[in-house]
Amino acid sequence: MIRPLRVFLLALAFCLGSSAIVCTASPGSKAPPAARKSKPKPPPPRDAQVDRWLEIAGFGEVALYKPKGEPRGLVLFASGDGGWNLGVTDMAHEAVALGYWVAGFSTPRFLKELDAADAACSDADGRLAALGRDLARQVGLPRETRPALIGYSSGATVVYAALAADAGRRLDGGISLGFCPDLLIHKPFCPGDGGLTAHWQKQPPTWVFDKRETVHARWRILQGESDQVCDPKFAPEFAAGQKDSLAVMLPKVGHGFGVPKNWMPQYRQSLEDVLAGGTRP
Numbered sequence: 001m002i003r004p005l006r007v008f009l010l011a012l013a014f015c016l017g018s019s020a021i022v023c024t025a026s027p028g029s030k031a032p033p034a035a036r037k038s039k040p041k042p043p044p045p046r047d048a049q050v051d052r053w054l055e056i057a058g059f060g061e062v063a064l065y066k067p068k069g070e071p072r073g074l075v076l077f078a079s080g081d082g083g084w085n086l087g088v089t090d091m092a093h094e095a096v097a098l099g100y101w102v103a104g105f106s107t108p109r110f111l112k113e114l115d116a117a118d119a120a121c122s123d124a125d126g127r128l129a130a131l132g133r134d135l136a137r138q139v140g141l142p143r144e145t146r147p148a149l150i151g152y153s154s155g156a157t158v159v160y161a162a163l164a165a166d167a168g169r170r171l172d173g174g175i176s177l178g179f180c181p182d183l184l185i186h187k188p189f190c191p192g193d194g195g196l197t198a199h200w201q202k203q204p205p206t207w208v209f210d211k212r213e214t215v216h217a218r219w220r221i222l223q224g225e226s227d228q229v230c231d232p233k234f235a236p237e238f239a240a241g242q243k244d245s246l247a248v249m250l251p252k253v254g255h256g257f258g259v260p261k262n263w264m265p266q267y268r269q270s271l272e273d274v275l276a277g278g279t280r281p
Contacts, residue, residue, distance in 0.1 A: 078155030129170035149174035165192025168216030224253030
């Protein structure tokens with residue numbers, strides 16, 4: 001069963017980010033006392049290592065990081081439910097340090113844009129592949145460059161779904177950190193060449209992606225064994241039987257990945273495996 005807390009957090013992020021949805025108290029509930037007027041909180045500090053900020057249709061604001069020296073490729077990084085903030089920037093910096101351009105974007109904004117399209121299903125892998133082509137051209141990477149994907153929390157789910165639908169055609173592997181197979185979306189993702197499928201779960205109400213026999217690309221799942229948001233069982237279940245996937249279980253790590261020493265070595269190894277095409281740990 002998908003954890004209810006995960007659905008609540010996704011619903012809250014989606015609701016706050018949508019102008020078409022109004023969050024209200026349930027009928028008959030007492031109105032909260034009027035809050036005292038206070039100065040608005042300043043926006044969270046922006047990552048000083050970002051080379052430039054881009055406004056891109058379908059994604060909103062994208063943080064672009066430039067590697068030092070000769071670039072080795074491109075990574076598209078899907079944030080967690082809180083958008084692109086300090087919770088994922090350290091993860092992005094590690095990929096940049098390996099020589100990769102990294103484009104970080106807000107997963108809630110991306111999902112909102114997908115749901116707003118007229119099609120019956122969302123072409124998530126197609127949009128990510130198109131973003132990769134456009135960015136590769138902008139930064140001067142070879143035309144044949146295929147982007148790799150990294151995602152945290154809800155972004156981790158996007159990574160799996162996109163790889164499974166793409167079937168190794170345009171995307172070059174991925175890493176999921178804190179993986180659940182569910183997403184709070186109004187319509188399913190398109191099956192793509194890989195035949196991605198999903199089923200509707202009533203309690204809690206959410207779309208749940210089904211396991212594919214293979215994603216046709218290198219895929220690493222870094223999963224905290226103490227995760228209280230995503231059930232840790234999903235990582236080995238989805239990786240089992242796939243020659244191109246591996247679940248890396250992390251003792252003493254929760255959903256927040258709060259203590260880097262408990263997961264950073266495994267993350268760096270996974271970056272080498274996926275981005276540089278190394279071997280299994």
